[in-house]
Every structure is written in C-alpha cells, then in structure tokens.
Amino acid sequence: QVQLQESGPGLVRPSETLSLTCTVSGGSTSSYFWSWIRQPPGKELEWIGSMYYTGSTNNYNPSLKSRVTISVDTTSNQISLKLRSVTSADTAVYYCARDRGHCGDVCYPEYFFDLWGQGTLVAVSS
Amino acid sequence: DIQMTQSPSTLSASVGDRVTITCRASQNINSWLAWYQQKPGRGPKLLIFQASNLESGVPSRFSGSGSGTEFTLTISSLQPDDFATYYCQQYNSYTYNFGQGTKLEIK
Numbered sequence: 306q307v308q309l310q311e312s313g314p315g316l317v318r319p320s321e322t323l324s325l326t327c328t329v330s331g332g333s334t335s336s337y338f339w340s341w342i343r344q345p346p347g348k349e350l351e352w353i354g355s356m357y358y359t360g361s362t363n364n365y366n367p368s369l370k371s372r373v374t375i376s377v378d379t380t381s382n383q384i385s386l387k388l389r390s391v392t393s394a395d396t397a398v399y400y401c402a403r404d405r406g407h408c409g410d411v412c413y414p415e416y417f418f419d420l421w422g423q424g425t426l427v428a429v430s431s
Numbered sequence: 432d433i434q435m436t437q438s439p440s441t442l443s444a445s446v447g448d449r450v451t452i453t454c455r456a457s458q459n460i461n462s463w464l465a466w467y468q469q470k471p472g473r474g475p476k477l478l479i480f481q482a483s484n485l486e487s488g489v490p491s492r493f494s495g496s497g498s499g500t501e502f503t504l505t506i507s508s509l510q511p512d513d514f515a516t517y518y519c520q521q522y523n524s525y526t527y528n529f530g531q532g533t534k535l536e537i538k
Contacts, residue, residue: 309474349528349529349530349531349532350475350518350520350529351526351529352526352527352528352529366525366526367525367526368526400474400475402474415480415522416522416527417465417477417480417520417522417527418465418467418475418477419477419480419486420477421474421475421476422474423472423473423474424473424474
C-alpha cells in the first residue's frame with residue numbers, strides 16, 4: 306500500500322533553514338495535493354501548507370507564508386519542505402500528508418488528509 | 432481563525448463501552464469536519480470526513496454527526512485497538528485548524 310516517509314536533520318540551528326523530504330512509496334505523487342503539518346510539543350496540529358503535484362496550486366498558512374516553500378518532484382516521488390530563519394518555536398514533529406482533492410474541470414484541495422507519514426521530530430537549538 | 436475545542440481531553444473507558452467525543456467550532460463550519468485517530472509514534476489516520484462520511488476501510492463502529500458548530504464522534508463498542516488519541520479538524524476555512532485532542536484510555 307502507499308506509504309509516506311519523512312526524512313531530514315533532527316537538529317537545526319536557529320536562523321538556519323529547516324529542510325525535510327517526504328518520500329512516497331507504493332504509489333505516485335501524481336493526481337494529489339500534498340501538505341505539510343506540524344505539531345509542536347504539547348500543542349495542537351498546525352497546517353503549514355499544501356501544493357498540487359503539478360505545482361500549479363499552492364497555499365500556505367499566513368503565519369508561516371513568508372518563510373515556507375513546498376515543492377513536489379514527480380520524477381522522484383518526493384515532496385519537500387523548506388522553512389527559513391527558524392527559531393525554537395519551530396521545534397515540532399513534522400508530518401507530510403496527502404489530500405486527494407476534488408476534481409471537476411479543475412482540481413481543488415479538500416484540506417483534509419487521507420494519508421499521513423509517521424512524522425519526524427525537528428528540534429531547533431544551538 | 433476558527434478555534435476547535437474538544438471535550439473531554441481524556442476519557443477512560445472499557446472494552447465494549449459506547450463512547451462519544453465532542454468537538455465544537457468557534458463559528459459555523461457547515462459540515463466541513465474530519466476526525467482522525469492517532470497512536471504513539473504514528474501519523475494520524477483519517478476516520479470520518481464531511482462530519483459523517485466514514486473513510487473506506489474504517490470499521491462501522493465509528494460514526495460521526497453534527498453540523499454548524501457542534502460535532503460528535505461515537506464509537507459504538509470499544510475494541511482494544513481503539514485506545515488512542517482522537518482529533519477533529521475543520522476544513523471550512525483558513526487555517527484548517529485541529530482540536531487539541533482527546534486521549535482515550537483503558538479504564
């Protein structure tokens with residue numbers, strides 16, 4: 306079955322860029338929207354942003370928009386997250402997730418998530 | 432932003448019990464609500480979307496109801512595999528917020 310696996314450094318220095326990759330196995334990135342969601346310790350899940358596999362549609366949480374880039378590489382079946390200028394407030398478990406979207410003449414994200422990775426903990430500390 | 436509040440935060444129950452978790456939205460979200468189950472070390476699993484639609488493969492003992500601002504997730508007869516943390520999520524509008532979670536524990 307389709308599985309998602311996040312990977313990347315577990316420790317990032319303050320002011321640097323957090324970079325994570327999500328690899329899709331057993332399936333394809335095509336025909337879906339892809340999102341990143343995070344959960345700081347003891348806090349609620351927070352949607353970071355979403356992107357269509359073609360790159361034609363992307364949408365970010367306004368609180369993070371100035372620092373975030375999400376991209377999808379269909380050839381390698383990977384979704385990436387870059388979060389710039391991190392602080393300790395960015396310490397969290399980061400999840401990638403699939404949004405199957407709703408398609409008529411155009412496809413739109415649903416913004417609920419039918420498949421998640423197991424998550425990866427990223428700590429921001431000097 | 433729409434705030435999502437779940438109750439209770441912790442629920443103790445026994446195998447075979449019927450349990451209900453409540454999720455309240457700070458404003459009208461129509462039926463744009465999802466429920467997830469999460470176990471330690473794993474990502475959330477989608478159970479219910481659009482308030483009452485059961486995701487494929489999810490056991491029929493799970494059901495969801497509600498619209499507007501008040502929603503419930505009901506498990507009709509608890510099984511050992513159901514002890515986990517449950518989250519609601521609104522997808523009516525930015526920023527698609529989640530509730531704080533309800534931890535379902537074995538009594």
